[in-house]
Amino acid sequence: MKHIYRIEGMTCSSCIANVVKSLGSLDNVTDVKVNLENKEAEITMSKHIGLSDLQNVLQEKYTISEKTPVKKVASNTFSDFEIAQEKSKFVQLKPLFLILLYITVTSILLHYKDWSWREFMLDFMGLFYIVFSFFKMLDLKGFPDSFRMYDPLAKKVPVYAKVYPFIETALGLMFLLRFEVKIALIITLIVLGITTIGVTKTLLDKKAIRCACLGTALKLPMTEATFIENAIMIVMAILMLIS
Incomplete structure (x- = not known):
């Protein structure tokens, strides 16, 4: 009911x-x-x-x-509530797409004269963490509640949700400064791997909750885009570890 x-x-x-x-x-x-x-x-x-x-x-x-x-609807149909959410997804995710575009273009421009896929990926990952942690820092009080809604580790260890923005900042600096890159890559796989498990479960359960990837300043819905965003970082980390 x-x-x-x-x-x-x-x-x-x-x-x-x-x-x-x-x-x-x-x-x-x-x-x-x-x-x-x-x-x-x-x-x-x-x-x-x-x-x-x-x-x-x-x-x-x-x-x-x-x-x-x-009212209950057939399994192959959607309620008006769900349809309205689907129609507004792209508009709501526009800030996320723009941020990813800027990070990508910036990383390309930094190396277009002397191209290196490894250097491009390191700068992309570094800028990704710095930018995304910045938005989380804007509301350090509200972010943990949103993050705990889908991250498995944050649900069990509340303090993890509180320090997560600082973890992202540290990882961003490690990539940009080329400091202990291998360690940063391993931590990336662990941290984003855990989050991706929570995101996947949320998507499969079709729960309508907010994504905390850009903190609480921007109201982003949890969608497939969140999964893809994490997957890109995980794939980059794996490629650099095996190369």
Whole structure:
């Protein structure tokens, strides 16, 4: 049984994480999907839960009200809620595509006179980490909540989510300065490998959550683009380790 509720008071990815965690803690709640733009939460229940019970588990700043129930649809169709999300994916991911384009072009320009694939990849990875960690640094308080929603290690070790932006910064500097590159490559495989496992599970479960790759400053949905972004870095790390 699915119901859509309107939730007032949500302002960022941290709010989404809090709402999903709180509502998901209730017995008989099997799934929670939150849409920040529409201020809506789609809750799947095995047994009906009263509105007052839902409100009780939420923080005081959030107010929940019931909308219309979502009818079951055939397995090869999508609800209007899902279709609207799909249509807006490209627009929402535009900042991510632009950042990756700038990083790629910059890395090419640094070596176009004396081309080297290895040097290009090292600079790409270094700039990737520095730029992405910068956006995470903008909200060090809110980022851990968003990151813990899908990263397996961050869920079990909360402090890992707090230090993750600093890990990315350190890796970026190691690549750009060509300092202990092999160690940086191994750490990259471990760190991004763990995150990719969480991203893959989120995509397979079709959960509508925010990606924390650019922190909470930019509201990016968790999509296949997040998986591809991590996969590119992992492939580069493997190629350099075996070359």
